[in-house]
Amino acid sequence: MKAEEPIAKILSAEAARRIADGTHDDPFAVLGPHRVGTATWLIVHDPGAERLVAETPTGTVELKPLLQVPTVFHGALPDASAYRLHGYAKGRDWSYDDPYRFGPVIGEMDEYLIGEGTHRRLWTVLGAHVITHEGVAGTHFAVWAPNARRVSVVGDFNWWDGRRHVMRRRGASGVWEIFIPDVGEGARYKYRIVGPDGTVQPLKADPVGFGAEHPPETASVVRDISGYGWHDNPWMAERAGRNSRNAPISIYEVHLGSWKRRHEDGGRSLSYREAASELVDYVFDMGFTHIEFLPLSEHPFDGSWGYQPVGLYAPTVRHGPPHEFRDLVEAAHEKGIGIVLDWVPGHFPADAHGLARFDGTALYEHADPREGYHPDWNTLIYNYGRSEVANYIISNALYWLEEYHVDGLRVDAVASMLYRDYSRREGEWIPNVHGGRENLEAIALLQRMNAIVYGEVDGIMTAAEESTSFPGVSRPVDTGGLGFGYKWNMGWMNDTLDYVGREPVHRRYHHHQMTFGLQYAFSENFILPVSHDEVVHGKGSMLGRMPGNERDRFANLRAYYGYMWGHPGKKLLFMGSEFAQPEEWSHDGELNWDAAARPAHAGVQRLIRDLNTLYRAHPALHVKDCESDGFEWIEANAAVESVFAWIRRGGPDDPPVAVICNFTPVERRDWRCGLPLPGRWREALNTDAGIYGGDNRGNMGGVIATDLPMHGQPASAPVTLPPLSTVILAFEA
Template structure:
């Protein structure tokens, strides 16, 4: 090579190249560093700015490498052959060290992976990208790979190389835009980032790994090498049967949990529970309470506690706030062994602007849109994924599949779907760009959601997906091949808004808003609905559920109990946020725990007992769940008695399932001898009465059962005159005994 130092005329290294090495400016470091043949000889070139001397150890022999005169840290010298070798360095203080040379190892990514990555159709990118502890060419270490197609140079920086981006620049793999390197000796627990020289030659802020499996504890921002292989699952029984537990005709009652504030360890700095602690305490509680599923607010690593996880940075990393990945698996495994499904909130709708995240990842708008009219959420100060870029869509779809496969997650609840579906979401005229047809629908986001659902349902049998979608977008829970988005379920935000508005009113005014409680039935079967009383309803000044209720304290509790009875008797799966089941007075605070001390009081413990009994009755009574998504499972008996604020309806399951009659009285007046039609004659058991003494009520009702009379009422051939306590819901089940 020309321009070699005069002292070393045969050295295959020019001053220009040596200076590029020392400056970290090599676009193709593997073409220069490591072993290479030149002039019939094998030469080893390496860079270590902390060394004053360097040699190659090969088969017990030491072969000195020459320091490149005038360029500190660059060494090059001949070795007898291309056998594996170690590098031995010495610094100015006389200290020595030995390590493998990363540049003597060949690529790890195979041709098929390379092809699929380039095409943007690699469904399991986490198996290729990220940091993988492995043995490569007989040596233990970690393989790093990251997508940065517009970068001039990408390096792994970590403790191993003193966070110096000149030390370990990566190899670019063809047209994939993926950079990779195998770093020998780096293993579990190593902390790292990527240093990137951007498209315009600018040095970027160091970036966390988009496909990293672990991270430092916030506010620290580096990724952490985590070996996620080799977990011994013990949930085989659940996994083979969960399809039935997630089906439309299954009883689904979800306990929504923010793990950081469900329960705190007060004698240990008020810290949140670890995953392993939650595997016992939370799982036992959810099972005792009769919930069928636990839904976690996002657990993907996030920098800001106040975002509750809804502004994630590490989509492939369970937050380290509660422990490492295997311990998160312990929590899932424990839930499954208890017969409880686990749903994760998943956030493909936006991501934060933190400099260590995805924003301007390789110096360009790589994951986001360049135009803020498409790529920036004004409400949340966050960025929007470019769903139309195949690699970005593939990144998100693969992430969904990752949680389902690697962590045995049973379902994904997709946050803020409405913000994805509409280009003008929360934007004024001139602040958004229409689609190709001039409309507001985001075709690219729609296609990404459809593809996500299609792939997840096909690849992982038995799972469920649910959309938090607050508009009337058609077909959210209809199959993709029928033109729908392909979700299994949709949160019924309209039902939630209408019924909460009604129940928060003074009873004297309710007759003027009577049909807020009936309107939901008009569209109850247009989607597969979940009825959500979520975290969003008890935060940011909205008050707790008990605080929303009108009246004096006793009336507040009666109202809440009646409302929960109404909810569990209404068509639709159920979801209740933590703390709502004990009627805590304070609204949710993510920095503290649920007010468990409230359960020392009879009224709070009564609401907790009611939710438990509602769950168990619901699960044991097919008429209350089997046709949640079918109009044949519901019939009004009384929908128009606004003067008395009374509602009554029938719930039905299969032909052999006992029918259920649900009756609500939303006034503080007892309704005596109130006649209600019943679909069949005989004895009907008062299976649940929210005014029962064990729930904190007055114990008024029908002495446990009623006997129908052959008297037409409410379109039925039989009826009974009932006592309906004030502010109560009664659930009758046909007694076939």
Template structure:
């Protein structure tokens, strides 16, 4: 509430008395500390405080030569405190709303006094923050546009338990750390202040002073909801919780769409390089443009989900988002948080789920980030043997500190609740699980039991999954876990980590190594194709061909293939056919679906012009058809995580590099038979056992001419007769095209 201004009333001149009162009450040292921004408890002095029958108002304004107080009843003078530039004192009869008025060089200005407003955070917030169980931490901390005591403004709150003083900086105070020192809330380590008349779009940072008075680099808000465009590093006030969601239909059915019995085919995307607007400075697409183009493409290609490389704000483009500073801020590179919500909503309207890569394993040491946030190792371990990640020159979260675990757990819920994300893929889980990850002897600290497992990280991951699944219905969590840690996708109450799915890195490594070999040598590596079935049902697996496989000198998927150009494309088609019929959900990085020739470059667009070449267009068509077939045939997805959903027909034809297997759905679902020929040699009249007698219809031939193949005709219908073979009561003769995968469905 802004009180009426009675500018015609001249203030009474009692400045000498005001000056003497302020000096007597403050003392010269504290007065200077207040004016210079060194006083740890400015709310104890600034603003209105009772002094006998009146109220003394103390204020700081380094730009003012004169100051006064405007109330409903008139104006009251303020006097400068002797020897302390910028500090003024005045008296009013009561603490009713007032404005501060400054004057200098013929200019006047007036504003609300932030120090006349009471606290915003309640006792429940304090209790939950102190306990480390505030599941909606973002509703307490961060910057929130609110109306407080009748006045609009922004409430700032930040956790900095070891700081001596914290202040908010921004254009609203000339980025002056002497202004807007915050109020400390008890023993929680939280500092807060309500600053009137600033709102959405305001840039800000925190200025912290260490416990012993040492300066700390200015910090972005750990729970900031927006950020400036890099390389600028300030946080930006953004509204939270005001979006009018219109995706109720999707939300009601997503649990079924993301279950282990559902077809899940994920298109992994780096938003900055999927497609660029060459005519406009080669800029990336915005969230709103992606809502139209990317979502439309995913639908056309038959993918069920989009997985986005991290979009939490990050300073360095070359990290691809995997070194985030603003975990609560969607990157401004592509638009505002609300525009990101529009992308999510567009995907949901099209029946596409949105998964977000989430990085709770480490964070960069940028000065404006979490590193030594309050002058101490607050979010990270102090000991570099625990707190420094040697591979990435980053810092490791201290999962054993309850407030840090709360910060991360709440962040997971934030993306799921505030942005309707359908799931989180957790990056680098293996690096979190083991204290000796990528470390030599003597470079790591054993756990309390003397072992190498990071018990605190394990407890944290179990807690995140328990809270996420227990709080938000229908979501999925995915672990990128590259070791054989047991029970990654098993329930927490059964001793597992509680993830919904795990990336099958072993399958990926083995099969890519196999397909690199010239076909003449593949007979010696046959087990690299078959070994994955030994453990295929020990977890709920996703088969990943991710961005990591097409960077850092690994080449593109096409370049991994041996032989001349024709054989490269044929090998890639066969590999994709094998992948899409193998047990496990699917994930493919952008560009791999049309056989991008060069490695992925985050600074440029995918090479969409390659689709002018029928060979690349053929790979794209194959992927589209594989996706639709995978979704249409229950046998290919319904029992992905069950041994009963798979049966070997021919697993031992190593000399010929031929595989044959059956996929089964629920009772009543037609079974599917898959035959793979990983040599360029056509094989006519190849007999295979069949799970059912009668006719079998060909549903896909990866060697078909429409995909760029040789066009060798494989029978559209084969008949399984009574000849027993390979343990089945009936069998059929099949012609196998070179470097091909055939899919047959029981008619």
């Protein structure tokens, strides 16, 4: 380049070389149009062009290559209006809009809020957005990488060449952005990031990407998530009542990849749209009120069941694109069914294309493995104390609730977040600022998340999988609680499954396992979970956990389900358990639907359907699930008989319900049961009924209570308790 050339005033030879090899830290200062005096000079980098022409409204301009750097072209434009570039090389040609002629997209307020870590709807700014900018259609890319020296977007549209679309740094916010014309829906992309020490990182997927390739491929995919026409206003208007503490909530937990498969199509999983018909119709028929999906955020490894997500903002493409997931949600809402997603803010995998050392530093995670590494799962822990990271997580919660009309989030592995010494030996963890084991930053994050989502989105619910006795998990934040709507009752689950898995002759010595849960049943808003974790890793199926011969195993399971549905607390049951699948669950296959058609299994399935119907129909069974005055023991101490009996109550005008369980294989005729009212008590359900696979032993439709006190109650009735059964009596008059 000769010094007398006008272009030398704005482009040095060194700057041109750095542009050409992709090492210039601020290409927007060099490329694009520049006003110099009365002239507009254009500088373009096109590594594939031998000849480059700028087409303007008033004519074309032949751009000259620099002598020393021939992939950098320049020329004077006749005016400062829009132009389009046309390249030629080796008998081919192409045209495109120059991304370096466009101004920024992100506004100053967005930039400020991102830098401050208070941008609640981060996904509206970061990620890949299909937009029209300055009259041209394309995609705006934005990513947070504050310690990066350079960031480029690479993809099919630029031959994965990191020299072509180096992004614009947005001040101190740490955000990089670029608008690339002509890129749209379906384009594959990643970020090429140069760390602060000059090291090029592995190509990174978009942390706020809305789509991804099918695993094992790892690129992000541009998805236009705007413009979905929701028609679920009736559901949205009433869902607060459907999610409330006094509502019947019976959740069907689903791993969508293995619920059912298309064997005629290579054994693939159902698509979102197929599930919108088949799964939703099945759940509606079974009487469940909600579907809870194991995580649907994009994840690289099928065997993680979604619990090691890389794409927190991307519904997994295994079942279809984002709009089709919305079709599934809307179909559920049309049937009056809520959708809950398992959500994983507790850890993330260290896959090279993910968040690990995203910008060449420990950005999302802690640098010290004593704070930032999960030994149980070989994963990394978010740095909850960093405001931008906390904002990323909380914004993701809002994203699923707002963009996909999801009705609730079940937060996975909360205990691992709450304690710094979770699953660690002495010396492997760092105490908090007070010297304690509590993770104060994680606690603050969960409180803030709950306060924000409940404040911003009407009618939703959050639930915590929390396996310790941490206080106030489902208590309001302003009273010192974590602010969740519900907590999984892991203690109840462990105790009762241990009890019912024992031979009946031994149960008298473990009677307390079925009653102890009532000591704390109302300390939280509890969900009673029989989840996927109880039918994997050698634990067997629910049916397989039951003792005895085949007939006794079915009877045990039916009695346990009756006990569960009669017990205070919302209900959750993992798929396949509703028809007593004989095998342990495997994510690689599908449920054993052939077994579901066999009489004994079909009987259990009908029992669950009827239990859900009963639970919804009787306010006494759900209105005070979370309140102590809705429960009263009739008999809690009949250990030798292994009998349990209690009263459930709803509002003042709701008829009470009595639940009586016999966990021995001995029929007990004329077992006198104390009851709060004299009169007829209808046998609303008996798990020994023939339609469920039992022997039809029972009470001929009901019993008559007389004024004979028993069990501290003013009335009583003789009740027949079939072997291994639960009998539910509803007061009539």
